[in-house]
Amino acid sequence: MILPNCVKLRYHFIMKVINEYFERLCEHGLYPTRYRVLKKNGIKYKILDEDTDQMLEVDNFCSNDVLGLAQLDEVRNAAKTAIDRFGASNSSCTFYCGRVSLHADLEESISSFKKIPHTHLFLNAWMAVQALTDTYCHLAMKLPDYSPKTRTLIMVDHMSHSCITSAATSAKLGISGQLFPRKDMVVEVKPYRHCDAENLALRLKKYASKGDRIMVMTDSVFSMEGTIAPLPEIIEVLSNYEGAVLVCDEAHSSGVIGKRGGGIYDHFTIDPNHVHERGIEPVTLTTFSKFAGSVGAAISSFNKSFTLLLDAARTSSGTASLSAPLAAAALASLQYLEQHPELVATLRWNANYLRTGLNNEGFEVEGETAILPVKIGGIPPQDFARKLLYEHGVWVSPVWYVDKPKLRIMASVLHTEQDMDTLVESLVMVRQKLA
Ligand SMILES: Cc1ncc(COP(=O)(O)O)c(C=O)c1O
Incomplete structure (x- = not known):
């Protein structure tokens, strides 16, 4: 359909505001990076960073699939x-x-x-x-x-x-x-x-x-x-x-x-x-x-x-x-x-293991469930999460616009002790670099 000129002008005006706003949002680093999931195997994900076109193999600590049933x-x-x-x-x-x-x-x-x-x-x-x-x-x-x-x-x-x-x-x-x-x-x-x-x-x-x-x-x-x-x-x-x-x-x-x-x-x-x-x-x-x-x-x-x-x-x-x-x-x-009520106990065990590991390294973790919100002081959560992803292959969610800045880590029954140890070590190393 060919739009009449008056409609085009109005349309252009509306989109101008949207475009300007979106540009500013990106300049401030407030829009989240978009990742494309290409493959999943348990917590092992192959993802594509749509901004850089870079492919990454990562351990997922941001999915809400806490009992690991989605791929069962x-x-x-x-x-x-x-x-x-x-x-x-x-x-x-x-x-x-x-x-x-x-x-x-x-x-x-x-x-x-x-x-x-x-x-x-x-x-x-x-x-x-x-x-x-x-x-x-x-x-x-x-x-x-x-x-x-x-x-x-x-x-x-x-x-x-x-x-x-x-x-x-x-x-x-x-x-x-x-x-x-x-x-x-x-x-x-x-x-x-x-x-x-x-x-x-x-x-x-x-x-x-x-x-x-x-x-x-x-x-x-x-x-x-x-x-x-x-x-x-x-x-x-x-x-x-x-x-x-x-x-x-x-x-x-x-x-x-x-x-x-x-x-x-x-x-x-x-x-x-x-x-x-x-x-x-x-x-x-x-x-x-x-x-x-x-x-x-x-x-x-x-x-x-x-x-x-x-x-x-x-x-x-x-x-x-x-x-x-x-x-x-x-x-x-x-x-x-x-049929498998032990899944609940395993999840609780993993969440406690992760929470204790993080606390032992001086991280403040809120709450008491499988959601682990981690305070990271003045470090921008987007930068923290990006470094974790690119340099250590662990994927956690940075939170900054729906709540106070933090990293949101999800425990799952699929995580092994080694996965969780690696996550904690990675967090310590990134904190050292960015603090
Ligand atoms: C507390 C709470 N309620 C509701 C929802 C929405 O759930 P769903 O996406 O399964 O509809 C969420 C999603 O994150 C949530 O955290």
């Missing part, structure tokens, strides 16, 4: 078989075009893993949490003769993942994707201090009004800090607010914390059913891109109507359902974890 034969074969049975895509949503049997099998399996009876699947965490707030705060579908006129107060741990903060803040505007929001369902959003149940109690006292529907949203394990939410204390606070909903994002806790890797309830040996019986509604978000060798997400709750309504939310009914190979890979991962 059982998981790969399950995905291949599912493609043969159902094809690569479901090509529609479940609301209008039904589910594949794998969806039901996976939902049942997650419910049993989380000990929460009803589960609904999504393409990813963002869509799941958006559906959750659309459904809970605004009721997913409008009914002409039902207008409950409610106010929901959402309390969010201020370090929560952006899928939570994004869904919570957009809930203030109404149902996602609706140009004319309904006015009868009001949503207020307030942050509380990171992992601070006392602050949550204070803020609830200050902001909750009689008749409010209360929803507390938190990561179970925080993705940039590796900290664990204080579940018992949060439950105590919420026991003063009957019917409060407690949403835990289990992205980094499933398969990682708790004796059987069940996540935050398993970690604190709290039965979600007991919490439910105390008048608090536990809702969990499970994702498959970390502990399970797949991608996708699920919301579990004790309320069947709520889980059924999730299917009517825009981020369910307005998009294709989780493809069969992804559902099969997630299901096979869950089954494998059930």
